[in-house]
Amino acid sequence: MSRRPQQMNLIKLIHAGQNYMQICPKDKRLSTAFPEINIIRLTQYAIRFMPPLAIAIFVWQYYMHAKLVLCIITALFALSLPVQGLLWLGKRAKSALPLNLLDWFNQLRARLITDNIIINKPIEPTFSELMRLLDLTQKHIGDYLDIDHDHRHGEEGQ
Structure with missing residues (x-):
């Protein structure tokens, strides 16, 4: 058994x-x-x-x-x-994300929620979810490596 x-x-x-x-x-x-x-x-x-x-x-x-x-x-x-x-x-x-990747995970998620690409529902921060967010960011927004910088510039322009 x-x-x-x-x-x-x-x-x-x-x-x-x-x-x-x-x-x-x-x-x-x-x-x-x-x-x-x-x-x-x-x-x-x-x-x-x-x-x-x-x-x-x-x-x-x-x-x-x-x-x-x-x-x-x-x-x-x-x-x-x-x-x-x-x-x-x-x-x-x-596997759960290490602490050094949680901030980036949260930034990507917040940007995707703000841009109405994903809905705001609780998800477990795993590597799979991070890669899913990276893939969605790449498809809908563009460069995910500078997401925080782009987001701040968008706020300053408003």
Whole structure:
């Protein structure tokens, strides 16, 4: 009975990782502050290239007379790399924001509420929600890295 909830948690983490990959802005400027930008890129490559590579490694090792167990273990390791990336991304997506990002999260959220892009409802400040706000800001307002500066200039002009 205890295995079932663990399996469901892994599946939920993988789905959360897939969703996180989709909502994360692909802006290279964010990669210095958010390692997930690079992890997403690497995970996407792993999803695309590891299955054929795992088969090639398996066949090569098998024909080089390696033990079948070693061939299987190597192939399984290669196939596990994209899953490991998705699990890491899923865990990151559900993680609470550290204090140094809360102010930026609140500024983005306030600007999106002020501009009637999102409604004012309570949300948990997680990395997933931050990336969702960054994505919405990029689509509707423009540059999210200078959001506080833009907002102050808008108030001064009124």
